[in-house]
Amino acid sequence: MKTQELFTILNDHKDKSLLFQYTAGQIVPANYHITEVKHLKIDSVDCGAQMDSWNETIIQLWESPSEIGKTEFMSCFKALGILNKVGEIKAYDLASEVKFEYSNSLFHTAQLFVNDYEIHGNNLMFNLAIAKTDCKAKELCGVVEPAAATANASQCAPDSGCC
Known part of the structure; x- marks a missing residue:
């Protein structure tokens, strides 16, 4: 509001x-x-x-x-x-x-x-x-929403450009 x-x-x-x-x-x-x-x-x-x-x-x-x-x-x-x-x-x-x-x-x-x-x-x-807290840079960092997430845990790895 x-x-x-x-x-x-x-x-x-x-x-x-x-x-x-x-x-x-x-x-x-x-x-x-x-x-x-x-x-x-x-x-x-x-x-x-x-x-x-x-x-x-x-x-x-x-x-x-x-x-x-x-x-x-x-x-x-x-x-x-x-x-x-x-x-x-x-x-x-x-x-x-x-x-x-x-x-x-x-x-x-x-x-x-x-x-x-x-x-x-x-x-x-x-x-x-x-x-709730959220990542505003999901697309830029390649973060997939939990419902659609795969078992890949390295999507926001230290060298991915995302902190």
Whole structure:
């Protein structure tokens, strides 16, 4: 989901409570706060020596230990107010991918992308998911997808031009 789409959805549902499902059946508790917004510029070089760059918006969610047991979730209106205030200080790249950074005692810190969202009565729920790592230079390095892979284990050998 792009940052602009996030703002549009929040704006369209200002009256709703904002929930996040970070893994199947697990919702970020109501004691969460938006504690940081990161504007990242990624400059990368993949294992095929190809350069790439893009921007990301990372919104950090944190569970306040002093509010454990809280039952009322943050409203979309309040979240939008926080995010708009950040935008007044540091402008967003509205075309950038938005991710949510989250962890708790049972879930490792992760940057989660928005898989989709749902409306349940007075709740707007973003369903978050983890992106698996991947080789961006498969074709250049001669990497075959596992379903079609043969028993040849030397496809990305040290001298193949792929790291």
